[in-house]
Amino acid sequence: MAGHELIERHLQTLAERLPGPVVDELADGLLASYDDQMERLGDPDAAARAALVDFGDADTVTAAFVRASPARHAAFTLLVAGPIVGLGWGATLLTANGWASAIPLASRLAFGLLLGSAVLMLVTAAREQRHYRTVRLAALGGAGTVAVLDTVMLGTVVTLAPPPSLLLLVALTGSVARIMLAVRAIPALITRS
Amino acid sequence: MRAEALKGHLDGLLLATLEDGPQHGYAVKEALCDATGGKLDLPTGTVYPALHRLERAGLIKGSWSVVGGRRRRTYELTEQGRRSLAGARDHWQEFAAVISAALGGGPWPATN
Numbered sequence: 227m228a229g230h231e232l233i234e235r236h237l238q239t240l241a242e243r244l245p246g247p248v249v250d251e252l253a254d255g256l257l258a259s260y261d262d263q264m265e266r267l268g269d270p271d272a273a274a275r276a277a278l279v280d281f282g283d284a285d286t287v288t289a290a291f292v293r294a295s296p297a298r299h300a301a302f303t304l305l306v307a308g309p310i311v312g313l314g315w316g317a318t319l320l321t322a323n324g325w326a327s328a329i330p331l332a333s334r335l336a337f338g339l340l341l342g343s344a345v346l347m348l349v350t351a352a353r354e355q356r357h358y359r360t361v362r363l364a365a366l367g368g369a370g371t372v373a374v375l376d377t378v379m380l381g382t383v384v385t386l387a388p389p390p391s392l393l394l395l396v397a398l399t400g401s402v403a404r405i406m407l408a409v410r411a412i413p414a415l416i417t418r419s
Numbered sequence: 420m421r422a423e424a425l426k427g428h429l430d431g432l433l434l435a436t437l438e439d440g441p442q443h444g445y446a447v448k449e450a451l452c453d454a455t456g457g458k459l460d461l462p463t464g465t466v467y468p469a470l471h472r473l474e475r476a477g478l479i480k481g482s483w484s485v486v487g488g489r490r491r492r493t494y495e496l497t498e499q500g501r502r503s504l505a506g507a508r509d510h511w512q513e514f515a516a517v518i519s520a521a522l523g524g525g526p527w528p529a530t531n
Contacts, residue, residue, distance in 0.1 A: 247492075248467070248471075250489075250490040250492075251444060251467060251490070251491075251492045252464060252467060253489065253490075254443065254444075254445070254486075254489045254490060254491045254492070255443070255444045255445035255448075255463050255464070255466075255467065256463070256464075257489060258443075258445040258446075259445055259463055280460075280462070280463055281462060281463045281464045282462030282463065282464040282465055286462060286464065286465060287462070287464030287465060287467075290464070290465040290467075290468040290469075291467070291468045291471075293468070294468040294469065294471060294472045296475065
């Protein structure tokens with residue numbers, strides 16, 4: 227059975243927010259509901275309105291997908307891990323006996339800028355309610371940047387070879403764990419369009 | 420029935436609708452509605468994210484087909500899903516017995 231203009235408009239709104247395969251699946255469900263309502267009511271306009279009420283508005287449906295998205299979970303996990311790992315590195319650098327001062331100011335500023343943008347992307351992924359793709363891309367960008375920043379920290383330690391300490395070990399462990407978290411999350415963020 | 424009342428039970432309810440065989444999203448929603456005499460009538464569009472979550476968890480498996488010119492995704496229980504459903508049933512029976520006993524003023528835990 228052919229669709230209805232109201233149904234098409236609803237699907238178009240969803241298509242602007244959700245991945246193609248998801249919209250295909252939703253379209254099938256919405257049209258099946260419309261077919262049922264047509265059998266029950268017999269009037270296309272009334273059937274379309276009833277099917278849309280039964281289906282849920284675009285904001286509700288999109289928000290439900292966003293809440294369940296792996297991108298959002300990855301962003302939350304990395305946001306929770308951020309202060310813990312940051313505290314480890316902060317304490318390590320504050321108690322470092324001079325080795326941290328060998329890091330050029332420009333490098334520190336660039337690191338800070340990247341860190342700020344990673345946090346911004348992850349916060350966007352965690353807060354966005356209506357645009358699934360935005361959540362996915364923000365989480366992908368945030369996870370990728372976090373992995374790069376942690377790799378840079380590991381590389382810096384290897385290059386400068388500071389004296390070993392418990393704090394440094396904790397910070398390194400935190401960075402390695404966070405790299406693993408980000409790397410595990412990234413494939414799902416890339417493939418789940 | 421309010422959606423909040425389903426918290427923690429939706430997964431088991433969705434798995435139960437797939438126990439008798441594969442279903443597509445709209446059919447899952449309708450089966451849930453029918454099984455509860457219309458008391459659980461969730462917005463169709465919100466059933467799909469829950470199905471996707473169950474699929475990611477390995478509890479159900481989805482596959483595409485074309486029906487009436489439309490792409491349709493159908494879901495079926497996996498072995499892990501069947502075990503999870505059995506666990507959800509056991510948990511619910513235990514929970515319901517305890518709450519019934521407490522609300523009814525009977526002994527806790529319920530013995531019969």
